[in-house]
Amino acid sequence: GAGVSQSPSNKVTEKGKDVELRCDPISGHTALYWYRQRLGQGLEFLIYFQGNSAPDKSGLPSDRFSAERTGESVSTLTIQRTQQEDSAVYLCASSVIPGPGGYEQFFGPGTRLTVL
């Protein structure tokens, strides 16, 4: 079946502009995650959605970052008033319901954001 998809694949924007990134999770996956990966660095957790539960926003770096998810489908990550330090690859992942037994997160191809 189809994997996690993200759009756009690349986004170049000017400092101060808002951007919106989209993620389509694997059908049937109730959990959805956003990560940020700066060049040559590891993955930094941003936010997590699980069904209708309140999202875990503990990784969002500032109030310029927000994310929404409609039910158990599409999610959008919005960055307002972009700064050059926001330049990174933004990765989305989805998984089946997580639990104490562990789970596999399936990643999308990412959106490469460049803020000029």
Added chain:
Amino acid sequence: GENVEQHPSTLSVQEGDSAVIKCTYSDSASNYFPWYKQELGKRPQLIIDIRSNVGEKKDQRIAVTLNKTAKHFSLHITETQPEDSAVYFCAASPLGSGGYNKLIFGAGTRLAVHP
């Protein structure tokens, strides 16, 4: 919160040699430890994982060991091949307010396997 440290940051081996990557974590409540492989320009993909009730797991040339007392886990790749060249990330899943719902990643190890 959980913190994961990964060593070494770069590793260069000859084809056929073994490679070992080590990670330590800080949150004793973490209970799931996956390893992801990321080839250049591609998305991370799970290669092996281990849960806290298991000390070792093996899948062909790849094995992972977990020492919960010491809070460290390691990835072992035997008989390395050039196609093993990639960045490898370890991760730990801490217990959050909503359960085990996120992964905290190490900084990554860039493995180069030379023919």
